[in-house]
Amino acid sequence: MLRKFGIAFLIATALSGCDQNVTATIYVRDLQDLLSQPTNGKTVPVTMELEVLAPGLRDKCDKPEIQQMVSVVASYFDSATLVGCEQVKGAMYDTLRIKSGTMMEIQATGANGFDSKQLIKFAVTRPDNGVATLFVVFNKSAYDELNERIRAINMMAHLKTDEAHITVVLDNDTREPFKWASGSGNWYDGRPQAIVRQETLAPRGSTAMKLGDVNMAVLTIDQNFALAAFPSPPTE
Incomplete structure (x- = not known):
């Protein structure tokens, strides 16, 4: 059974010094199992944790405003549930933690064929040359809509992709060396x-791969970015 990928996704506010981090762990065995499927379109569930930062969230955790934020986030993912509200030590803002679900999909087409209804997802291409490529896919329209709807609920809370960083940890949980291109x-x-x-x-x-600032800018503009390439195993 494919293991879910754990992802922590931090959404920063207008407060200075707030840094967004998207962290995902991808296991080689799960990736190989997904690529060995005979047809494209196979998906793997991806679990994400979003943290919305804004002043006073901890005091509102049981208020309708917080549930409204969770419902808004859920409309851009497969699911969303409230984890809790916490105060950030030494800062003037609190953290609203939301667990949401998205996907990773196997595709035959290149980057131009990507289409995502979720705010963010992962995709793997399987071209004829036998080399697979792992992409992160970003939905700009969903980002603009979600940002506007969150700020309508709390004007101090919003997303800022220009302060985001994505880190993908590639974990070789197999007994064999894994060849790939960084x-x-x-x-x-x-x-x-x-x-x-x-x-x-x-x-x-x-190994931990963290996108640089230029690559993050490419992701937000092109709405996809190639993270890594590796040999694609034969299909079953």
Whole structure:
């Protein structure tokens, strides 16, 4: 059974110093199982945790305003439930935590064929040359609508993609080395990388890929970005 990907998605407010972070863990075994499916269109559920930051949220956690925010978020994902409200130590804002669900989809087409109803999802292409590519897909229209609807509920809470960073942890939970190609302009395990490199991930090893600022800008403009490439296993 495919393991759900755990993702923490932080939505910043207009408050200075608020940094958004999207963190996902992707397991090699799950990725290989998904790619081995005989047909395209197969999806994998992805669990996300959103944190909306704004002053005074903790005191409103049981109020209709908070449930309204959760309902708005749910309309841009497969599901959304309230986790809780917390005060951020040393800051003048609180955190509203919302767990939501999206997907990762297998596709035959390239980046131009992506279509996402969710605010954010993952997609894997399976071209004829046998090399698969993992993309993150961003829905700009959904972002604009969600931002406007959240601010209509609480004017101090909104999304800012120009302050976001996406980190994907690739975890090799198999007994074999995993060959893959990393991209340029990203951070890998805290180190910047300016060129594309062929990598081998050791069994039970992992690596953290953090998109650089330019690549984040490409994602928000093009609404998709290639995270990594790797050999596609034969279909069953």
